[in-house]
Amino acid sequence: MIEKSWAMDVKKTVEEIQHTYAEFTNLSILIVDSEGRPLVKPSAYHPFFKKLVEANGETRERFWQEVRHYAGLTRPALCDLWLPGVKFIIAPFRSPAGDAVYYVLAGVLIQSGTKDLLEEEVAGSGLYDEGHKLLLDLVLEAEELSSEEAEVWREKIGKLAETAERILRSAYRETYVRDRIADLRGILSTARKDRISVSDTFEQFMTLSSAADVMGYAQKIGPGEYRIAQVAGEGASGLQDAEFREGEGFLGQAALSDNPMQWTDIQRDPRALFLKQRGVGEFYGLRCFPVRVGGEQLGILFIVSKTKVQVDSLLREFEDTLIVLVGEYIASGTIEARMERQIQRLRPLMEVTRFMISAQNTQRIMFMLVDMSLSLVWNPSSAIIVHENANGQKVQIVSRGIANDFAEQYARDVAKRILRENPSSHSLGFELSQTEEGQLMIEYPIVYAGKTRGVLAVSLSSEQEAEECREVLLALATMGSIILQSVHDQQQLSLQNERFLRLMYSSAKAGEDDQGKKTDLSLRLLDEYARYGGITNEEASLLQRSAMLSVLDDAAKRELGEAFADELAVLKEHRAMLDTEGQTGTFSYSRYTQILRTVLYFAELDEETAGRLHLTGVSPELFNHFRKFMAVRHTVQSEVVLSDGSTAAFNPAEAEERGIDAIVKEFGLSKREKEVLELVVRASSNKDIAAKLFISEHTVKNHLTNIFNKMSVSDRAQAIARVFNRGIG
Incomplete structure (x- = not known):
């Protein structure tokens, strides 16, 4: 950045100011770097000063050896160089990036009362070389100054150094801001266009930063919980996927604030242990920036500086603004990803709604609700719906990915908490509950016909996942409630119409x-x-x-x-x-x-x-x-x-039960085969049997084949007849 700081227009401005000071003070003035190389054209170019800036030459080298003794100066100074009573003003100033020292060198000044002594000494000695002689010529031309007058010129040259530094800083800021904006625009544009990962974006941003050794993003994964999702920089790999809670270490404290936070000189602070233990090592400073959308905090962007770096305050403020822009990029990407996931969820949701509307069957709708709820949640999970039967004495269960024992236990808990204790609730909100096994469940009531008649529940991995999918699951539960209300109304209307039909039929056939x-x-x-x-x-x-x-x-x-x-x-x-x-x-x-x-x-x-x-x-x-x-x-x-007349009146249900028990004992049917046979005798189709026993129709066919083979019958009719024969025999 040194070359950019001393751009042509900047040199011209500094030269003009330098010449003005030279005319005002009647001094020769040089602005040079730490090696004595002029940065602008010298003013009042005396042959002696020409010797000082020549690329090679004994005079130049010997003179700058003397100047280097004053490298630690922080203020303008009057220095004796080469000849006693002959003084130069040396005023240091730093580059705006803090990586170099420049000097304003002005002279010569002759201390009052020393010119005659110098002339006598030079006249009687042949020890002086060409450089000393040129300097002596300059001295003899100069006016003697009192101490007060020399102090005035020292202050004036000091002002020149300050002015040159301010001009450089202003030019540097302008160049820095312009270049950084262009670079950042290119990074973010490429990141969006080519979908570059956040980590790669960090790497590119760090090439722009003057004080970033490690850069990372901690994503909020639940209430008070964060995970470092992306990180870049030397020694940063150990931070990947590390988790922390609010209040834990520096990052945890930053999570509690809505504003950017900064810490410096924290090598021995115990709060730095979280970062040190994960390979960051010793570091000097940490800056944290919240990444927010509206009132929601998505995560924390953090910058680690391993060493102390002096940066202009305005440039640091601008760099912080760039970091905030990177945070905005992360936030927009997060929201965009959320929207895309929601769109992907809404498409099948709209499709399944059409199927549910045409189903007009409570059990089929329950299966659709369970299957659809699983497709709306990204992580592998399980789902269950608990639904009251018509008389409210029992509950039906439809589940996916849940063991039968757990499903039954959970259904009893849901029935007690929601269906029994608060059956008149019309709320269509949701609740988060945790089972005894520690499984997190998000629960939505199925409300229709004036009461809560069921609960759709989905198991989730975290509360953050619940936050992301709660709205779309609520939409599914709401649609399920509306469609079940329609089915219920249609069933009630059909029952009413059928009762009316039977009354008319009884009257007509009389x-x-x-x-x-x-x-x-x-x-x-x-x-x-x-x-x-x-x-x-x-x-x-x-x-x-x-x-x-x-x-x-x-x-x-x-x-x-x-x-x-x-x-x-x-x-x-x-x-x-x-x-x-x-x-x-x-x-x-x-x-x-x-x-x-x-x-x-x-x-x-x-x-x-x-x-x-x-x-x-x-x-x-x-x-x-x-x-x-x-x-x-x-x-x-x-x-x-x-049958004997003394026996009780024939009861088909009892005969059926006796017949099935006899068949099971006679032909050695398994428990599942008995269940299938019971449903066959009750005239259930393969599809109905599959639904009631939560097995596939293919499995039903296999069970029927085994049953027919064991009973030595060829079809349902013969099997039913044999059951009734055993039941009344």
């Missing part, structure tokens, strides 16, 4: 005994066919409503049209099927319509007659499957008739 009996039989057949596994419970319910609607007159059907649009569509297609009965050709009808036609057909005719015929538009596979069902149903009913 005057039609035969038709009413056939329809009642159809309803029972549909219920049993669902337990047999031929249709799902949802399909059976829809077809039962269709059968009840078939008894109502057209006016009643129109009145209920909006509530039972799907059921009336099935009836309309059923009427079209009846109209084509007996005709030849190809007819295509929905599966619902085919099942309804088959059930109503078997309800109208005796089973033997119906089993020998076939229906137009009904697939042979469906017809034959229903005929097998009727055969099993007939077998079970026949065996009930054969």
Whole structure:
């Protein structure tokens, strides 16, 4: 920076001031570096001074040997050089960077009353060389000065040195600031464009700093907790990933302040132990700068200086500003990364919302909430949802990544803390809790139908992670609550509509005994066919409503049209099927319509007659499957008739339980196989079994294969029949 300090425009200004002082004092003036090299053109260029600045020469070398004796001067001084009574003024000043010493050399001054003595001495001696003779010529030309007058000139030359130093400092500041701004702009621009790491940015910044040996950034990872995320500089590697708390050492104290903090001369301070133990070694100073966004503190940027460096106060202030800009770069990068993570979380959140809206099934929505909550948290974790059943006596659990024992224990705790003690809470906030095992859980209530009916909980690694994902998880829990409210409302409306339908059906069939009996039989057949596994419970319910609607007159059907649009569509297609009965050709009808036609057909005719015929538009596979069902149903009913009259009335649930126990004992079924068989007998589909037992459908199929092989049966119907046979035998 010395060359830049003495730029051409600066030299010109200093020269003009130097010449003005020379004319005013009538002295020759030189401004030189510590080696005697002139930095600007000398004023009053006497032959003697020409000798002093020549590149080579005995006079120059001998004279500057004398000058170097005054290298430690801090103020202007009157110095005797070479000849007694002949004085030079030497005024030192430092470079603005503090790395060099310059001198203003002015002369000569003759002490009053010494000129005659000098002339006599020189006239009688031949000891003086050419340099002394040139100096003597200069002396003889100069005027004698009193001590008071010499002191005045000393002060004037001192002012010249101060002025030159101020001009240099001003030029240096301007150059320093301009160059640093350009360099920093280039660093930050490249960092953003090429996504350079913060550590690499530190390395580049340290080339700009005059007092940074180590630079680092400690990121806040939780309330009162920090981790050094990036660090650069000699001996800094041991600081990487080091953690500290608020109040711990210098860095911990800086974490407690909203303002920059600085410490100097701290080699023996015990608070420096944190840095020394991690390889920084002895250091002189530490500066810390908070990195904040709004009211949130993201971390601390710190600078370590290993030695004492004299830096101009204004330049130090500017350098601090540069450091703050680096902190702003870190903060903007942190916020940008947060926003990107939130965007990445919001995309799947929006997608899953569409799926949940179409699900219209509480259990499926619970699975979606759990799976989605895990995809919104970056670190591997687990999630669980605890949900009350319809009557509030039990809770359902859906979990991922949690052992069954822990899930059950946690569910009981949640039910006690939230679902039982505060069931009427409508808050959609969140709570942080810690399990007995020390696991941190963030909990969101699932609120709908006027009360808290469930809790979505996700395990997290830290409170900082909770802070980052709490909003998006809250959005997920809120959407889950809204959709479950919609499902609940729809279910309540459906139940109300179905109760109304049953009232109308009971009223309509009162005057039609035969038709009413056939329809009642159809309803029972549909219920049993669902337990047999031929249709799902949802399909059976829809077809039962269709059968009840078939008894109502057209006016009643129109009145209920909006509530039972799907059921009336099935009836309309059923009427079209009846109209084509007996005709030849190809007819295509929905599966619902085919099942309804088959059930109503078997309800109208005796089973033997119906089993020998076939229906137009009904697939042979469906017809034959229903005929097998009727055969099993007939077998079970026949065996009930054969039971001793003294026995108690037949109870299907008890018979089912006895039959399953007998099958387990007879064929050696495992505990899991027994659970699967129980659900098969209750007409659960593979999908329903998988959901209820929290296993995959593929696993269900494997269990069914093992069960059928052990029981020597080929399908569900035979397995169900065998269970009932063992139950009533």
